[in-house]
Amino acid sequence: MTTAPEAPATYRLIDGKQTAEDIKHEIAIEVEKLRADGRKIPHLAAILVGHDGGSETYVRNKVLACQAVGFGSTLLRYEDDITEADLLAKVAELNHDPEIDGFIVQLPLPAHISSQKVIEAIRPEKDVDGFHPMNIGRMVAGLPSLLPATPSGIVELLRRYHISTDGKHCVVIGRSNIVGTPVSILLAKNLEPGNCTVTLCHSRTQDLASITRTGDILVAALGRPGFVTADMVKPGAVVIDVGTTRVADDTKKAGWALRGDVKFDEVAPLASCITPVPGGVGPMTIAMLLQNTLRAATGEVYPR
Numbered sequence: 001m002t003t004a005p006e007a008p009a010t011y012r013l014i015d016g017k018q019t020a021e022d023i024k025h026e027i028a029i030e031v032e033k034l035r036a037d038g039r040k041i042p043h044l045a046a047i048l049v050g051h052d053g054g055s056e057t058y059v060r061n062k063v064l065a066c067q068a069v070g071f072g073s074t075l076l077r078y079e080d081d082i083t084e085a086d087l088l089a090k091v092a093e094l095n096h097d098p099e100i101d102g103f104i105v106q107l108p109l110p111a112h113i114s115s116q117k118v119i120e121a122i123r124p125e126k127d128v129d130g131f132h133p134m135n136i137g138r139m140v141a142g143l144p145s146l147l148p149a150t151p152s153g154i155v156e157l158l159r160r161y162h163i164s165t166d167g168k169h170c171v172v173i174g175r176s177n178i179v180g181t182p183v184s185i186l187l188a189k190n191l192e193p194g195n196c197t198v199t200l201c202h203s204r205t206q207d208l209a210s211i212t213r214t215g216d217i218l219v220a221a222l223g224r225p226g227f228v229t230a231d232m233v234k235p236g237a238v239v240i241d242v243g244t245t246r247v248a249d250d251t252k253k254a255g256w257a258l259r260g261d262v263k264f265d266e267v268a269p270l271a272s273c274i275t276p277v278p279g280g281v282g283p284m285t286i287a288m289l290l291q292n293t294l295r296a297a298t299g300e301v302y303p304r
């Protein structure tokens with residue numbers, strides 16, 4: 001077999017890690033201004049239930065990010081046998097605590113607890129995940145709201161990399177409440193970036209590849225490692241990989257590696273721009289969570 005020359009890798013890597021660092025630096029400057037003006041320093045709380053390895057990492061990274069920008073932070077940990085009533089009582093406490101500007105309840109929760117009930121118990125003004133129906137509804141209506149962090153992180157990457165979205169076909173794979181559905185809504189809005197024609201694909205979509213191949217922008221947010229292959233991608237597409245699944249990997253010290261939803265090695269040479277995993281959308285999620293906390297603290301969305 002002759003070895004064909006490698007396709008020239010002319011794609012641009014979208015560096016979410018660096019962009020998140022830039023945003024955190026901007027937030028740190030805002031915190032210094034608040035401090036200089038004698039105003040309240042933003043404070044984020046996170047509730048973590050149980051001992052899922054991935055969740056522990058993400059929550060730890062959120063707390064470290066708070067420290068990096070000068071926010072206050074509180075981590076509340078509970079065993080996975082906490083009752084739904086007790087968890088709802090903790091949420092009510094944080095709702096009423098004037099020191100806490102925003103908080104999140106890390107998902108997933110144990111099966112005996114209704115995530116929906118917990119999300120709806122959070123005061124929308126402190127819902128820095130942007131998961132409460134009030135914030136989702138306001139986002140859909142185009143009103144000021146706390147936006148879900150991963151979708152707004154994707155929009156922010158497109159903005160900072162000057163990727164033109166106007167009139168483009170954006171194909172989203174995955175219809176979760178936290179990524180696929182909201183990013184579809186945001187990118188269809190008459191905003192900059194925005195004005196996309198959006199197709200939202202999911203597990204029941206017929207002939208998926210024929211649709212994804214028409215995407216100028218392809219957002220993979222289904223949580224299946226390596227699902228998106230070269231034959232599913234339009235040459236020149238912008239590829240946004242939202243997947244962060246831990247897969248077993250004996251070559252790594254931890255025994256696992258983080259894998260995206262896109263087969264990076266075969267898709268990248270086809271793409272005009274692509275986000276890596278790790279170092280793409282993940283760090284942006286945390287940066288946008290901090291931005292939401294700042295907005296919650298200053299009353300920018302819900303004036304106090």
Ligand SMILES: Nc1nc(=O)c2c([nH]1)NC[C@@H]1CN(c3ccc(C(=O)N[C@@H](CCC(=O)O)C(=O)O)cc3)C=[N+]21
Nearest residue numbers: 057058104105106107108129244278279280282283285
């Ligand atoms: N209430 C709630 N809000 C969330 O925002 C939320 C959640 N629950 N549950 C789980 C998902 C997932 N998520 C990630 C955040 C950061 C990275 C991230 O920073 N990833 C790094 C690598 C981190 C690592 O080393 O494992 C990267 O992609 O480079 C990934 C995933 C937030 N989520």
Ligand SMILES: [Mg+2]
Nearest residue numbers: 174176221222
């Ligand atoms: Mg999904």
